[in-house]
Amino acid sequence: MGYQNLREFVKVLRDNGELVEIGASLSPRYEIGAALRYLDQRSGKAVLFKNAAGYNCPVIGNLLGSNKRLALALEVEPEHVLEEFKKRTQQLIKPVVVSKGPVQEIVLSEEIDLLKVIPALTHHEKDAGPYLTSALVVAVDPDSGERGMGIHRILIKDKNKIGLFLYNPPIGAYFHKAEQRGKPLDIAVVLGVDPALFLASIASNQGGKLNKFEMAGGLKGGPVELVPTADSGLEIPAQAEFVLLGKVLPGIRESEGPFGESSGYYLTYQNPVGVIHTIMHRQEPLYHALMPYNRENSLLLNLIWESSYGTTLKKEIPQLTDFRLTSVLGMCALLQIKKTAEGQPKEILEHVLKSSPLIKSAVVVDTDVDLSDLGEVSWAISTRFQPHRDLLLLNDMTGYPLDPSADNSVTSKWGIDATKPLGQESLFEKVEVPQQAMQKVSSILQGLFN
Numbered sequence: 001m002g003y004q005n006l007r008e009f010v011k012v013l014r015d016n017g018e019l020v021e022i023g024a025s026l027s028p029r030y031e032i033g034a035a036l037r038y039l040d041q042r043s044g045k046a047v048l049f050k051n052a053a054g055y056n057c058p059v060i061g062n063l064l065g066s067n068k069r070l071a072l073a074l075e076v077e078p079e080h081v082l083e084e085f086k087k088r089t090q091q092l093i094k095p096v097v098v099s100k101g102p103v104q105e106i107v108l109s110e111e112i113d114l115l116k117v118i119p120a121l122t123h124h125e126k127d128a129g130p131y132l133t134s135a136l137v138v139a140v141d142p143d144s145g146e147r148g149m150g151i152h153r154i155l156i157k158d159k160n161k162i163g164l165f166l167y168n169p170p171i172g173a174y175f176h177k178a179e180q181r182g183k184p185l186d187i188a189v190v191l192g193v194d195p196a197l198f199l200a201s202i203a204s205n206q207g208g209k210l211n212k213f214e215m216a217g218g219l220k221g222g223p224v225e226l227v228p229t230a231d232s233g234l235e236i237p238a239q240a241e242f243v244l245l246g247k248v249l250p251g252i253r254e255s256e257g258p259f260g261e262s263s264g265y266y267l268t269y270q271n272p273v274g275v276i277h278t279i280m281h282r283q284e285p286l287y288h289a290l291m292p293y294n295r296e297n298s299l300l301l302n303l304i305w306e307s308s309y310g311t312t313l314k315k316e317i318p319q320l321t322d323f324r325l326t327s328v329l330g331m332c333a334l335l336q337i338k339k340t341a342e343g344q345p346k347e348i349l350e351h352v353l354k355s356s357p358l359i360k361s362a363v364v365v366d367t368d369v370d371l372s373d374l375g376e377v378s379w380a381i382s383t384r385f386q387p388h389r390d391l392l393l394l395n396d397m398t399g400y401p402l403d404p405s406a407d408n409s410v411t412s413k414w415g416i417d418a419t420k421p422l423g424q425e426s427l428f429e430k431v432e433v434p435q436q437a438m439q440k441v442s443s444i445l446q447g448l449f450n
């Protein structure tokens with residue numbers, strides 16, 4: 001039944017050769033981030049820093065930075081990650097409340113100094129300071145009392161003072177409601193959880209229809225264990241590495257940033273401020289770092305958008321056989337279709353480009369092109385696309401706020417029809433080795449490259 005906690009998952013990564021362990025002493029200020037960037041582009045594995053300089057707390061990063069590790073997280077074959085993620089996040093399982101959890105092993109409630117305990121990374125050159133980038137913020141809806149969670153970037157501003165980017169629902173909406181009543185919002189900032197809980201925290205809760213704790217239960221195939229906290233009324237994941245209890249204050253906005261974001265650009269906002277009054281952690285805790293703009297960041301964002309947006313598109317476009325998002329922030333949609341008429345790919349391109357501000361470009365290919373292999377998509381563009389005939393350009397569209405080239409969120413969009421013309425099957429027939437030979441050699445050779 002899934003992993004109980006982050007430690008169990010790290011052990012599985014180690015056993016599967018998916019973990020690089022670094023003994024050198026590296027500083028959380030820039031150096032661990034630099035190593036995560038360097039190794040993301042070279043080894044592609046998760047990284048355990050055993051010696052974060054100045055701390056008695058190891059740091060794990062690039063945790064879910066490959067499809068293979070997402071597959072290990074969900075305990076499925078790599079080709080089934082997306083469909084399992086979609087399926088299981090609909091199979092809701094309610095959390096259970098237990099009386100005690102390992103996260104309460106150490107409780108600090110006096111002279112709070114976040115940076116004394118947590119090796120939060122300063123990631124990019126111009127970042128305003130150390131940021132928590134993998135933090136699940138947990139709170140309760142001031143109206144309904146329902147609990148919710150989401151990942152939100154958090155700047156450590158001072159010993160117990162934080163700045164938070166509470167944009168997305170449900171937490172953004174909870175804070176808004178509390179603030180309208182002039183009240184602070186009690187929060188728990190949760191660091192270092194099992195991969196199902198982490199993935200559920202970034203999943204779309206479909207406009208409030210689904211509860212992310214229940215989605216986490218579905219993803220891991222069993223209930224999340226929560227433990228009550230004394231004074232805030234919140235229930236927190238019992239197996240987390242760290243939990244910080246605090247409040248987001250109403251009526252205050254301060255500069256939060258610059259912060260090197262998922263988009264690959266620095267962003268600064270006027271954002272709410274919080275104070276932390278309690279730090280809880282396990283004995284010998286492990287800190288989960290997430291390097292923005294690394295492969296992991298795009299992979300996670302694409303997973304949630306492919307699963308929510310892809311499901312909608314499949315309903316709208318009967319010819320669609322596969323759908324992927326690629327490029328930073330998923331702004332390029334890859335569409336595989338079973339083409340039945342000339343002109344159809346351009347109609348589909350127009351529909352998709354107009355369907356969301358997120359999608360700036362799109363490519364349509366035939367069913368013999370594997371969307372998980374960008375080399376194949378590029379091959380189809382090079383050999384099946386004629387720019388004078390197959391390019392679609394749309395002007396004056398609503399763009400994505402994180403795209404700095406969009407002028408006040410107004411953008412042009414392009415689409416590429418890289419499908420074969422109908423009726424020219426032999427000219428465009430793709431070379432293949434015989435299936436039987438492939439099956440035979442794959443059963444002999446598989447395992448050699450794991």
Ligand SMILES: Cc1cc2nc3c(=O)[nH]c(=O)nc-3n(C[C@H](O)[C@H](O)[C@H](O)COP(=O)(O)O)c2cc1C
Nearest residue numbers: 150151152153165166167168169202203204205300
């Ligand atoms: C790596 C990562 C960082 C994120 N950081 C923030 C953030 O700082 N603020 C925010 O409001 N949402 C952030 N999100 C998005 C939310 O955590 C969550 O994915 C989003 O609310 C999707 O759920 P929804 O469709 O139900 O809103 C981040 C997501 C990811 C994957």
